Amino acid sequence: MIQIxxxxxxSKKHSFELKVDIHLENPAIIGIIGDSxxxxxxxxxxxxxxxxxxxxxxxxxGKPWYDSKQKINIKTNKRxxxxxxxxxxxxxxxxxxxxxxxxxxxxxxxxxxEWLGVLELIPYKNQYPNQLSGGxxxxxxxxxxxxxESCLVLLDEPFVALxxxxxxQVADLIRKVCKERSATFFIASHQTQLLSTIxxxxxxxxxxxxxxxPPC
Amino acid sequence: MVQPLKNGFENIDTSMLDLAKVLGKTKWITFxxxxxxxxxxxxxxxxxxxxxxTLGEFGVVLMIGGSIPKETKVASxxxxxxxETLNFEAAHQYSLIxxxxxxxxxxxxxxxxxxxxxxx
Numbered sequence: 537m538i539q540i541x542x543x544x545x546x547s548k549k550h551s552f553e554l555k556v557d558i559h560l561e562n563p564a565i566i567g568i569i570g571d572s573x574x575x576x577x578x579x580x581x582x583x584x585x586x587x588x589x590x591x592x593x594x595x596x597x598g599k600p601w602y603d604s605k606q607k608i609n610i611k612t613n614k615r616x617x618x619x620x621x622x623x624x625x626x627x628x629x630x631x632x633x634x635x636x637x638x639x640x641x642x643x644x645x646x647x648x649x650e651w652l653g654v655l656e657l658i659p660y661k662n663q664y665p666n667q668l669s670g671g672x673x674x675x676x677x678x679x680x681x682x683x684x685e686s687c688l689v690l691l692d693e694p695f696v697a698l699x700x701x702x703x704x705q706v707a708d709l710i711r712k713v714c715k716e717r718s719a720t721f722f723i724a725s726h727q728t729q730l731l732s733t734i735x736x737x738x739x740x741x742x743x744x745x746x747x748x749x750p751p752c
Numbered sequence: 753m754v755q756p757l758k759n760g761f762e763n764i765d766t767s768m769l770d771l772a773k774v775l776g777k778t779k780w781i782t783f784x785x786x787x788x789x790x791x792x793x794x795x796x797x798x799x800x801x802x803x804x805x806t807l808g809e810f811g812v813v814l815m816i817g818g819s820i821p822k823e824t825k826v827a828s829x830x831x832x833x834x835x836e837t838l839n840f841e842a843a844h845q846y847s848l849i850x851x852x853x854x855x856x857x858x859x860x861x862x863x864x865x866x867x868x869x870x871x872x
């Protein structure tokens with residue numbers, strides 16, 4: 537069960553506010569759509585603990601991750617949360633294989649090959665991030681966020697820099713992982729059609745005072 | 753040593769540090785596995801510059817270590833003593849060696865900096 541209700545002003549320059557109220561009983565794939573700068577990444581940063589909201593509470597599987605009234609704010613590294621950053625961050629001094637092992641050092645070689653095989657990355661496993669294209673980096677970053685056994689997975693623009701075939705591969709992989717694992721996925725994307733095919737619910741962020749609600 | 757290290761640490765991509773947090777890594781692991789490997793060139797530059805600075809050090813070495821031949825006498829003190837005893841030939845030889853070492857160090861620092869710039 538996930539309960540998220542918070543309020544934050546996410547830009548000092550602009551007086552935008554982000555108001556969120558989500559209650560989920562079961563694991564699901566949630567799509568988040570909205571214009572650029574509407575607060576999708578801020579929403580993810582708050583869930584992951586990289587940013588704190590002004591007030592509210594985040595409860596995941598009965599554990600409070602954040603509660604402004606009780607002054608609880610669990611650190612990012614203590615939250616069971618994976619996060620694919622919009623810019624597909626990787627550790628530049630580590631190879632693809634080492635990056636994946638750094639994320640989960642319990643993985644066996646065969647399991648890593650399976651992950652890499654699904655996204656056609658096996659030939660690149662010993663290469664460094666700066667030797668990869670933007671799309672390849674994005675797919676490696678996606679694997680890193682999926683190999684963690686987290687109960688909350690945040691994917692910020694996972695389909696960016698990918699062609700149609702690769703987008704489908706990524707969508708299929710997300711769907712497969714969600715089925716196998718009782719994890720809740722939040723996917724922020726501008727690809728609304730693609731989102732509608734894999735998401736159980738799609739929320740939209742819009743308006744001056746930002747509010748998340750199912751689109752009509 | 754402190755200034756190059758400070759600059760090096762400040763130049764580390766903060767999104768890598770955020771990623772380490774999201775991956776559940778402690779500050780200690782992040783420091784050893786992410787910050788230090790990404791600061792290798794900075795550490796090397798700092799060490800080389802510190803060595804270069806120490807090579808020409810005079811006052812502190814003389815005050816603390818004195819000038820005991822084959823024990824605490826360093827090149828800069830030797831140059832001072834040779835000049836005092838008007839042995840300019842030996843002073844020139846020592847100076848030339850110090851100049852060569854200093855110049856080599858400067859080239860090394862420059863090479864490290866250029867290598868770092870192109871490896872980004």
